[in-house]
Amino acid sequence: MQRNEIIEVINKKIFEAKKLINEIKDLKKLLSNYENQSKINFTNEEKVNIFMDYFKGRDDVYPYLSIDKNDPSKKY
Numbered sequence: 001m002q003r004n005e006i007i008e009v010i011n012k013k014i015f016e017a018k019k020l021i022n023e024i025k026d027l028k029k030l031l032s033n034y035e036n037q038s039k040i041n042f043t044n045e046e047k048v049n050i051f052m053d054y055f056k057g058r059d060d061v062y063p064y065l066s067i068d069k070n071d072p073s074k075k076y
Helices: 003-037 045-056
Strands: none
Touching: none
């Protein structure tokens, strides 16, 4: 490889690196916007609907055991 070819390859790589750095900055901005939007307060009904949509399945299935958080000795 000639000196000029090496310099050309280096310049191309520098340009690619700058493009990637700019892309990373843009993605970080998008991520921060998303994180700010995710702090929206939902009502309890909306939370339940989101949960139910996420865990679609059988409505007739219930757990065998439920433990009270306030009194772990109580099992239902």
